[in-house]
Amino acid sequence: MNSIVTLNDTNCPITTSLAIAEGVGNPHASVIKVIRQNIADFEEFGNIGFEIQNSISGAGRPTEYAILNEQQSALLLTYFRNNDTVKAFKKALIKAFFEMRDELNKRQAPAENLSRMDILQLAMQSEEERLRLEQEKLKLEHQIEEEAPRVAFAKQVEAAPDAISVAQAAKVIGTGQRRLFAFLRQIGWISRRNEPYQTKIESGYLDVKLGSWDHPDHGLKQSVTALVTGKGLSKLQKLWSERDQDHAA
Template sequence: MNNPIVPTIEHNGFGLVVSSEQIAEGAGVQHKNVLESISTHTAKLERFGQVAFETRAGYNNSQVRVALLNEPQSTLLMTFMRNTDQVAEFKANLVEAFFKMAQQLSSAPRPAELTRSDLARMVLESESEKLALSSKIEADAPKVNFWDTYCSDDDKLSFRSVASVLKVGEQDLRECLIFTEWIYSESRSRWSDSKQKKEYRNRYSEFSHKKPYFDRVQNADVPRFGGELMHTLKITIPGAEAIQRHVAKFVDEYGSLHKAIPFLETRYNDKKAS
């Protein structure tokens, strides 16, 4: 087979994963067909952990929902495909790519152990984001009381903190705000000499009509993002209150925010196409 496709294995918060886009390219099928197969076989795939998703920038500023599969999930998914020569070759390349990445990580120098001061700093940072405070709220108390009681007007909250209080998945929250055009995501890749592979980074930003709800915190001490300063998008207190009301509409309509995401994505893509 000429020019066999070697998949890029990513190392992120989900461990070692391969994207559904990589699988589609390697197998020679459309990405939407891979996502449909993942949806059809979700129960079988999730025997090996929850299937993770993220939104990446696509063609002409569109937003593409991408699945991130670990090694057993991606290997199992390949067994559901018709076994053409290309698919068989890609299966072998996929297994080899996971093996090589695992070897590379195991031979990398271990990071320094955390000191007591490091641990103290982490505790303070966690406390500042109000993650620990969410456990103090009564399960059926109005969530707006949380913002009133525990947050000051100039606080900036992380997506993880707000998602924790609202009892929704952080990725579901981000996708909800993307598909309803409160925020947008940009993706950039850069070559890592230390890891000898491309790394993908996402940067989230707010649309202008939602600016009071978010705050961009500049990160001058990390690599630049496409020639610009990297920033982390935080949520203001008015933003948290507005997001709470926004999310509640979809929970009431669909039963949960997670169940609402496919419908919001379809509506978003239809709007972009029209």
Template sequence: MEIVNTNRNGQTLSSREIAEYAGKPHSDVMKAIRKMEKSWVEVNGGNFSLVEYTDGKGQKRPEYLLTKKESLYIITKFNDVARAKLINRWEELEQQAVNNQFQIPTTLSGALLLASQQAEQIEQQQLLLQQTNNQLQAVSTKVNEQANQLKEQAHKVTFADAVIETGDSILIGHLATLITQAGFEIGQNRLFQLLRDLGYLGCVGEKKNKPLQHAVEDGLFELKYSEYLDNQGKRKMTTVTKVTPKGQEFFINLFKI
């Protein structure tokens, strides 16, 4: 399975391939990356690239795309065998890049072939340039429309910030609305799934959709308890997961584009 992607103008490896090298479930690797990301941001000032892929069942799942530097940092969490495999993988990718570099032909037929290829490349570049000019002309006609869209998006972000500043904890469904208003369109059910996959909410049994202990300790969630009377007049307890103002800001910044 090839999981090499191109991102941020360079080669990357996905967290799924790192999980294969480490011999760990992908969910465990995702949790490890998320915990190590805080220190990375403090030193380098940028988050890891969080994207989505479609699994074998056609469902959207999160994964990280990591550069060589980032992946070598993450693999320190695991064993020596995993590190050796990852280093070999990067050496293989770099060697492939070297092999694909330009080579000077040593025969007349090779030189003629190279000249033909270069002429074809020039023709393709000229065609691409013409297409680019056409695209620029089309884009210029949409400047006003884009400016209006930017104003609308700024209004949405301002609205989300205003809601956070009220200091109230909100439901997951309300958080999905704020994230959508910040530019990343997502519904309540999909947000629940992502929060479970990323290790913020429980996945099974009574803990499903309940915040995990570390998420509560980090101040991202809180549980609201209330009593009600059932059909037989007995008192029952119910719990509701709510996102704190700190959690709202954290998740909006995590997902907004």
């Protein structure tokens, strides 16, 4: 079976932006950029899942990739200019999806055509596949949780219009910047490196601002500045007030 196309948890044939980038000979960064710039078009054919893959060496930055169904992958290929490599991969991808659908049809053959031993073997294979997928899912969730502080900013290309710095938020709340940073770490909004957790970004409480600076020895370095949104500031004021009440009690 062609590895370009696999099955997800619901037995739906899928491929990934990594496989497509490799197949058409484009950098994966440019492929994922095309998906994000046209996300509304892709989601007309279903929700797109984004997952994280660590570098093989363990030294590089984790890579975020998209999981695409047959219609979404076909749409993505229309954004690439045709050349011999792209045309060859289009045919290979179509063939891979066809083979996967054919394999699924064979698996779903009427049970009366199968012997009891065949049915037992299929049931065992199905259970083994379910357990394998469950283990992979748990492993991936654990990896995403561990990497969240370092990759949270990857999904944010600019700060929200109402976002303010932690120092400004501290002034509004009526405390100091260091005390507010400590409080944010205590309540699980930011990591020890003061980087927002992805869940708080997705909740609309925090945002990030990307910058760069010139290190005298190591050259250009990237900086990540945590920002507090209007929604986050409102929530923080409430939590800070409750904190003061607890201390007073």
